Amino acid sequence: MLIVCAEVALVEAELVGGLLGCPSCREVLGPWGHARQRVLRCRAGDRWLRPRRARCRGCAGTHVLLPDVCLLRRQDEVSVIGAAIVASVAGEAYRRIAGRFGVHADTVRGWLRRFRDRAEVIRSHFTRCAVALDPELGAVMPAGSSVADAVEVIAVAGRAWVLRFGPGDPWPVASRLSGGELLATRTPAYSWAI
Numbered sequence: 191m192l193i194v195c196a197e198v199a200l201v202e203a204e205l206v207g208g209l210l211g212c213p214s215c216r217e218v219l220g221p222w223g224h225a226r227q228r229v230l231r232c233r234a235g236d237r238w239l240r241p242r243r244a245r246c247r248g249c250a251g252t253h254v255l256l257p258d259v260c261l262l263r264r265q266d267e268v269s270v271i272g273a274a275i276v277a278s279v280a281g282e283a284y285r286r287i288a289g290r291f292g293v294h295a296d297t298v299r300g301w302l303r304r305f306r307d308r309a310e311v312i313r314s315h316f317t318r319c320a321v322a323l324d325p326e327l328g329a330v331m332p333a334g335s336s337v338a339d340a341v342e343v344i345a346v347a348g349r350a351w352v353l354r355f356g357p358g359d360p361w362p363v364a365s366r367l368s369g370g371e372l373l374a375t376r377t378p379a380y381s382w383a384i
């Protein structure tokens with residue numbers, strides 16, 4: 191699995207042009223059909239995705255090219271998940287967040303719990319990303335809790351990304367920097383490259 195730009199035409203051009211690297215071995219990925227269709231719940235309504243599949247010319251492994259508006263194995267748009275996490279840090283109760291976004295309360299609670307459990311892993315990973323993107327970055331100020339610190343450093347890494355690569359929405363950038371595994375169960379390998 192590889193997190194790519196949400197713009198289908200751009201991804202297609204990169205794939206055909208041999209510009210996408212294999213997350214396992216860094217060799218060139220080539221087109222390899224499509225993955226199964228899936229629905230992504232977005233703020234603007236449901237969106238059907240049919241992600242591209244790619245095959246590595248080196249190790250022959252196949253990878254699903256998941257757009258950066260997604261997180262791995264999550265049905266909701268990453269911006270919605272991110273906004274729920276930010277609202278929770280600001281003190282809003284999960285049931286209220288769920289009502290506001292039209293998402294099941296258990297789903298929101300699941301995101302928040304997973305993020306809380308992984309807050310330290312996320313904080314240290316995104317700190318490394320931020321420093322790699324901007325070596326002159328100063329210290330990130332503590333925000334008051336492990337979850338708030340993790341959210342803060344995601345924002346810092348997002349700003350560093352934008353400074354380096356140009357405009358991008360913070361949560362899709364976070365999806366890319368985490369290889370889609372922001373809320374994954376296992377400790378991620380985070381096979382991203384700048």
Ligand SMILES: [Zn+2]
Nearest residue numbers: 212215246249
């Ligand atoms: Zn490979």
